[in-house]
Amino acid sequence: MRLSHVVLNAPDIDATRVWYETHLGFALSDTLAHPRMGQVMHFMRCNPQHHSMAIARGPHASLHHISFELRGLDEYMYGTGRLLRAGVRMIWGPGRHLAGDNTFSYFMDPHGNTVEYTTELEELDEDAWHPHVYDFSQPEVTDQWGTANPMNELVAKESFNDVDRGVFVAPPV
Ligand SMILES: [Fe+2]
Known part of the structure; x- marks a missing residue:
């Protein structure tokens, strides 16, 4: 249907969050925190959709993933199955996050970018919303359904991506 949201890696997620609040008018919807690692992700909104972007703690600035919205659960599962049958590697899913209440299936594109299929984002x-801090180590937080493979450091590292090599050169205007 459309791009649902984009997640960026940042070494300092709080400074990045404040920058987007101050200059682009984003608001914090929820935060994920880990008992040992501290806060690891801020979900940011610019309209009633729970998040249009999120900021993930990563070793360097890079893309974490982009997410595409499908038309309901049935299409989301058909889409997920279509990629699986085509032999595309699914790194995490299918499941349903607590923050945002959206479903997720994460796949790798040929260059190692993470792309997500999602639907039913909250x-x-x-006016009434107060941000939560959810404990990311609880399995019900990462996946309400319990169908996804467990999140661990190896899965998380898949979406760090490399440092941008700076090979893009803008064409003359
Ligand atoms: Fe996502």
Whole structure:
């Protein structure tokens, strides 16, 4: 249907969050925290959709993943199965996150970018909403359904991506 959200890696997620709040008018919806690692992800919104972007703690600035919205659970599962049958590697899923209440299936593209299929992302009442800090080590937080493979350091590292090599040169205007 459309691009659902984009997640960026950042070494300092709090400074990045404040920058997007100050200059682009984003608001914090929820945060994921780990008992040992501290806060690892901020979900940011610019409209009632729970998040249009998120900031993930990573070793360097890079893309974490982009997510595409499908039309409901059935299409989301058909889409997930279509990629699986084509032999595309699924790194995490299928499941349903607690923060945002959206479903997820994460795949790797040929260059190692992570792409997600999602649906049913939560719409908030922005006037009444108070951000939560969810414990990322709880399995029900990462996946309410319990169908996804467990999240661990190896899965997480798949979405760090490499440092941008700076090979893109903008064409003359
Ligand atoms: Fe996502």
